[in-house]
Amino acid sequence: MLYHLLTPLSSQFFGFNVFNYISFRAAGAAFTAILLAFVVGPLIIKRLKAKGVGQIIRTDGPASHHSKRGTPTMGGLILLVCTIIPTLLWAQLDSQYVLVIAVATLWMGAIGFVDDYLKVVQGKARGLVARYKLVGQIVFGVALGTYLLLWPVAANLPPNATTLPFFKYVLVPLHPILYVGFVTFVVTASSNAVNLTDGLDGLAAGLTVIAAAAFAFCAYVFGRIDYSDYLLVYYLRGSGELAVFCAALMGAALGFLWYNAHPSEVFMGDTGSLAIGGAFGTVAILLKSEFLLLLIGAVFAAETLSVIIQTIVFRWRMMRHGREYARQHRVFRMAPLHHHFEQLGWSESKIVTRFYIIAIMCALFALATMKIR
Numbered sequence: 001m002l003y004h005l006l007t008p009l010s011s012q013f014f015g016f017n018v019f020n021y022i023s024f025r026a027a028g029a030a031f032t033a034i035l036l037a038f039v040v041g042p043l044i045i046k047r048l049k050a051k052g053v054g055q056i057i058r059t060d061g062p063a064s065h066h067s068k069r070g071t072p073t074m075g076g077l078i079l080l081v082c083t084i085i086p087t088l089l090w091a092q093l094d095s096q097y098v099l100v101i102a103v104a105t106l107w108m109g110a111i112g113f114v115d116d117y118l119k120v121v122q123g124k125a126r127g128l129v130a131r132y133k134l135v136g137q138i139v140f141g142v143a144l145g146t147y148l149l150l151w152p153v154a155a156n157l158p159p160n161a162t163t164l165p166f167f168k169y170v171l172v173p174l175h176p177i178l179y180v181g182f183v184t185f186v187v188t189a190s191s192n193a194v195n196l197t198d199g200l201d202g203l204a205a206g207l208t209v210i211a212a213a214a215f216a217f218c219a220y221v222f223g224r225i226d227y228s229d230y231l232l233v234y235y236l237r238g239s240g241e242l243a244v245f246c247a248a249l250m251g252a253a254l255g256f257l258w259y260n261a262h263p264s265e266v267f268m269g270d271t272g273s274l275a276i277g278g279a280f281g282t283v284a285i286l287l288k289s290e291f292l293l294l295l296i297g298a299v300f301a302a303e304t305l306s307v308i309i310q311t312i313v314f315r316w317r318m319m320r321h322g323r324e325y326a327r328q329h330r331v332f333r334m335a336p337l338h339h340h341f342e343q344l345g346w347s348e349s350k351i352v353t354r355f356y357i358i359a360i361m362c363a364l365f366a367l368a369t370m371k372i373r
Contacts, residue, residue, distance in 0.1 A: 004093060029089070037256055041255060073267040074116045078255070079256050090248070104144065108140070112271040137191055145179060145181075156235070163288050187285070194276045205260045206359075210359045211297055213246070213250050216250060218287055219243040221233065223238065225237075234288065242283055262349050277300070295363075
């Protein structure tokens, strides 16, 4: 909005020329998101407490988490407000990239909101039935894949193709139907991965800051013809506007972390985790960097993989040796992965901090792949 209002005035007032620079607007979006979180955060938390919207703790979860019962959840509303408003304020509103990412974030956030509402407000322990949640994610994935085929955001590249890390100017074309399925898988897997990771105070929020910063850098580089040419990556005209969104998400997550750090005053719930995961998946798709998402979001991927391995091995051993044997011979003491380390005796703060360190290393490695080609 500010871009459209103030940039035309740059011919009369030179200072307004800064709104032409994506770097300035991205910094403005991040700063605005943090400030907004400090303003709306306490209001939303107070409202959630007044409504009795408290977290439900699983009886089979770690014993140390039982003290968290009743902590306000649905704090993802803070993330949504503090991401979308700064994006609309600082980004180009006529950008196809901005439109798509805003819809993706709100759609996934809405699914999470319904799930949280059913669990904590209406008292339905299962929340939104898993298959209905999955249907909502798949519907969006199919819609996104179809939209990108019909109205490509990168006019200079085939819409149904992706790129590979470590290879310069290599496009992997996919059949249109396969591409829609691929997009659907990426969005669904990404949203669920963040959802599984959101199990410790500050974990998902801090990892979001790191991943959003990495994607903001990628979007900025891909959107500049000089930088993309130097790094031998495909130039994606207009993708720099995604840097504004990613910066806003980074700022929103930082602001949310103020309240979500251990001991947490509020949890993001599915409202936040599904929105964040859907946003990351969509950003990766728009930047044609779906495989780079595995590196930037390596911790999210590891958390998801731990659940998959635990489930498959448990079922296989149960069929072969019975339930009791399977319970006594699990791969992980508890899944997702962060609970495994809790069971090993690591403190919550130590797990979160070490996962941050690993995430930073993975993000730096992912960014290095743009030069290692």
